[in-house]
Amino acid sequence: MTVSWYRKWRPKTFSDVIGQDYIISNLRHSIEKGRIGHAYLFTGPRGVGKTTTARLLAKSVNCLDGKKQNNFDPCGKCALCKSFESESMVDVIEIDAASNRGIDDVRALRETIAFSPTTGKYKIYIIDEVHMLTKEAFNALLKTLEEPPSHVILILATTEVQKVPETILSRCQRFDFRPITKELLKQHIQKISKDEKIELSDEGAGLIAEYSYGSGRDAISLLQQLSVDEGIIDVEKVKVMLGILTENEIDSILNYAIDGKADEGLKVISDSISSGIDAELLAKMVLRVLSKSIKGNYDSDWSKQTQIDHKISISESWAWALRQMKSHPEPFLVLAAAFLETQTVISNKNGKDNGKIIVQTEQAHVLTPVVLQAEDTINEDKKDDLHTLSAVSWKPNDGEKELWQKLIEAAKPFNHSLSTLLQDSSLLSFTSGNPGTVNIGVNFPFHKNIIMDIKNRRVLEDLLKKITGDTFMLKCSLIASKDESTDQSHDDDLAKAAAEVFTE
Numbered sequence: 001m002t003v004s005w006y007r008k009w010r011p012k013t014f015s016d017v018i019g020q021d022y023i024i025s026n027l028r029h030s031i032e033k034g035r036i037g038h039a040y041l042f043t044g045p046r047g048v049g050k051t052t053t054a055r056l057l058a059k060s061v062n063c064l065d066g067k068k069q070n071n072f073d074p075c076g077k078c079a080l081c082k083s084f085e086s087e088s089m090v091d092v093i094e095i096d097a098a099s100n101r102g103i104d105d106v107r108a109l110r111e112t113i114a115f116s117p118t119t120g121k122y123k124i125y126i127i128d129e130v131h132m133l134t135k136e137a138f139n140a141l142l143k144t145l146e147e148p149p150s151h152v153i154l155i156l157a158t159t160e161v162q163k164v165p166e167t168i169l170s171r172c173q174r175f176d177f178r179p180i181t182k183e184l185l186k187q188h189i190q191k192i193s194k195d196e197k198i199e200l201s202d203e204g205a206g207l208i209a210e211y212s213y214g215s216g217r218d219a220i221s222l223l224q225q226l227s228v229d230e231g232i233i234d235v236e237k238v239k240v241m242l243g244i245l246t247e248n249e250i251d252s253i254l255n256y257a258i259d260g261k262a263d264e265g266l267k268v269i270s271d272s273i274s275s276g277i278d279a280e281l282l283a284k285m286v287l288r289v290l291s292k293s294i295k296g297n298y299d300s301d302w303s304k305q306t307q308i309d310h311k312i313s314i315s316e317s318w319a320w321a322l323r324q325m326k327s328h329p330e331p332f333l334v335l336a337a338a339f340l341e342t343q344t345v346i347s348n349k350n351g352k353d354n355g356k357i358i359v360q361t362e363q364a365h366v367l368t369p370v371v372l373q374a375e376d377t378i379n380e381d382k383k384d385d386l387h388t389l390s391a392v393s394w395k396p397n398d399g400e401k402e403l404w405q406k407l408i409e410a411a412k413p414f415n416h417s418l419s420t421l422l423q424d425s426s427l428l429s430f431t432s433g434n435p436g437t438v439n440i441g442v443n444f445p446f447h448k449n450i451i452m453d454i455k456n457r458r459v460l461e462d463l464l465k466k467i468t469g470d471t472f473m474l475k476c477s478l479i480a481s482k483d484e485s486t487d488q489s490h491d492d493d494l495a496k497a498a499a500e501v502f503t504e
């Protein structure tokens with residue numbers, strides 16, 4: 001039977017744990033000072049060492065020897081360390097809350113907790129994925145956390161700390177485990193490949209580290225899978241194994257977006273998914289090149305032609321897609337939505353209206369044309385242009401709808417994409433006063449970010465002042481029915497658009 005490398009290479013001492021230096025030194029320190037807590041909460045993404053560290057803590061507090069010499073690392077030689085390593089240590093109880101989530105499971109735990117440890121000084125309970133417990137089970141656990149016997153250490157581990165009740169959190173010492181850096185992961189798998197006598201190219205190691213997204217477990221598993229084939233593990237092999245696209249392919253998607261070629265761009269995405277590329281991975285890859293491009297170390301046509309703030313808006317669309325994908329039955333449609341959103345951002349900023357735009361503001365039934373230069377971003381010069389919107393053109397009797405239309409029109413010359421975004425939004429509420437408030441309803445969190453961006457907000461507030469003669473404060477709310485988790489109608493529209501593209 002093949003031993004999983006992840007198990008084989010699991011850290012045996014605190015010193016072996018990678019990328020969690022702060023937590024490890026904190027734990028060593030509390031062991032040294034005899035200030036070991038009775039309840040810990042280890043949170044962080046999967047594969048970063050939460051359970052491993054919990055086990056090491058269990059091993060260290062019970063180790064009979066060697067602590068002082070090795071900075072409180074378990075010695076690995078005493079009877080208790082040995083029984084721990086052979087997994088026959090009776091005083092360490094691991095519970096997977098995903099499959100033992102009910103009140104009876106917690107009750108069973110509470111019945112045994114009172115008994116003294118059999119061999120070691122402490123009895124350690126490690127409850128993995130603790131957020132899976134039912135409400136009743138949490139309540140029962142809380143009672144234990146309120147008065148833990150002095151010989152007991154409870155270590156709760158979770159990837160989703162937001163699902164753990166506050167009452168539980170407040171009784172635990174919390175440690176947040178971080179994703180392991182690419183460089184550390186790379187070094188780690190290079191060390192393992194050396195010991196396992198497999199050839200791994202430097203670039204191959206880099207790619208494995210990169211696509212493990214901070215998870216040591218994923219990096220080691222990938223390496224083990226790749227080691228099955230003979231020969232050196234190079235970039236090509238890693239790419240095939242990961243089912244990833246090359247950066248050229250990602251570039252072609254973004255270049256199609258910039259050229260306004262929706263059908264071609266969507267076809268690349270569709271073909272990639274048909275050929276077995278994971279949709280989530282595709283979104284991550286787009287984000288990766290966007291991130292490189294924003295940092296200034298990426299060379300491609302779309303990157304050169306796109307301004308940094310638009311790259312940020314685009315990356316918000318793809319990040320949104322990534323989140324949506326987890327609950328969406330048809331990931332392609334989510335990618336299509338992100339692609340079309342990209343195209344919207346790019347085409348608007350590239351200014352289909354590069355010429356002069358005439359904004360008509362109405363005053364006392366007299367049309368007063370105001371000529372403004374259309375540009376894609378807001379700058380200080382344009383703030384002066386705001387003064388050219390000279391006259392109050394709206395009165396309360398004109399109604400909210402009219403105000404909204406005027407705002408959309410007036411915003412166009414300053415920021416075309418902002419105006420487009422407003423068209424996709426709605427005026428939720430409006431109160432007069434000094435200042436009054438205008439609440440804009442948007443469909444997506446990243447739309448809210450764009451509108452509430454300080455520059456955009458100021459322009460909109462200034463425009464409102466010009467249009468109405470009054471001062472307004474801008475608010476922006478995510479429309480509940482269009483909330484990410486519940487509403488798919490925007491997706492449906494985009495899905496329709498995407499479907500049309502593929503209808504022969």
Ligand SMILES: [Zn+2]
Pocket residue numbers: 062063064065066074075076077078079080081082
């Ligand atoms: Zn020991």
